[in-house]
Amino acid sequence: MAGTDTAPPASTVQKLSFLTMTSMVVGSMIGAGVFSLPRRFAQETGVAGALIAWTIAGAGMLMLAFVFQTLAVRKPGLDAGVYAYAKAGFGEYLGFFSAFGYWASACVGNVTYWVLIMSTVGAVVPGLGDGDTWLSIVLSTVGVWVFFYLIQRGVKDAAVVNRIVTIAKVVPILVFVLLALFALDPGVFADNLRGGTGMGSLFEQVKGTMLVTVFVFLGVEGASVYSRHAKRRQDVGRATVLGFLAVFAVFASVTIVSYGILPSDEIAALRQPSMGGVLEAAVGEWGKVLVSIGLIVSVLGAYLAWTLMAAEVLYVAAQDDDMPRFLRRTTAGDVPFAALLLTTALIQVVLVVTYFSEDAFNFALDLTSALSLIPFLLAAAYALKLAITRDTYREQPRGWGRELTVGVLAVAYTIFLLFAAGPKFLLVSFIVYAPATLLFVLARREQGRRLFSGRELVILAVSVIGAVAGITALATGWISI
16 A cells, blocks of 8 residues: 655656646635535625625736746746745745645635535535534545545546536536526615625625635646646646636625525525525526535545645655655555645544534534645745746746736735635634644654754744634634634
């Protein structure tokens, strides 16, 4: 099964085509999030706020997609994009945090998939509740480890299955949009312009939707994570942008047409997957069944893609000596076995933690988004740094002005997302980030190197202080999960 501490020869590594990479980007983004969009948006905002939120999120995430496109071309030697870019731009320790944060985000995100599946089945099996009962956790645990067995069989098999599943899960989503458009009531739509009762200002409404938009767009960087498997480096950037544009159109459509079916207060009270409740109101019970089937297919496919991507990041970091050496172990099919095992173990731990949260799905969703913000910010900042210092632009001056603008906008957008996340999820993120330093210390000791430089000690101090503040806030009840 797991045999070697080094990567297999290049001849054994599957090279992914442009079509396959685009499919993986789309497959990574279209997961549990799209099926929960109507309820989550209706809880936060009305039509006007939703349109503004999607405009901001679409423009911001497009800038991040352009960032990954630019970096894939200008720094073709960097693999596992998000992690590698942070390390190249800002040093090993921040690179390590980027790798760990991205990995942890993927693991927590995978927990939302199991919560949503169990909530869907819970409509007919009351013991599963909203995906947060002990029975649902036990059944999810079985699913987690079955997938571990399947995924470790090989990257090639997983990529093919993911492409098939991507096609299968897009169909019910498109059917939902078309049916909802035909059933759309202009009067209901107009009444939902301002949203439900008790909502704050338009700015507060938009701010409240930002983390969910980050969640549904996670995966926009998927092609860069798999850059070491690409047939052509140019395909990485093209797959990123094309995949993003396709998914953006789907997500925005699902949200907006829902406001024409039910009053926003009723959408906000729907059981997850709320897309099923909306379609049931539009066409009858068979619409809910269609969405439920589509959700299960979608979630399983997204889980497959995200588990692979998470393991890939740990593996590449270990190859670069930024993670302990045991994470280099691979199977004959080029699957990073040890990294996959650690990924599955963290998913299991977070799955149990959701039992103690007030709202298992929304907690896992928001934490997933918050954990991804630091890796995204560092990648955007690296692209901006390249443009400011003109690194690679002396040899390839074309595109400097455009890429400088993209870098500025991408950095500004991710800083806004950190503000929108608020103190709660930033503090919880620190609780996750700080203990990760133990892996960094282990890697440094294996190499016989000094554990921390002066600059790295400052970063360590910030992370520890943040974690202590987070634990204190949880203990005193200032924040809760």
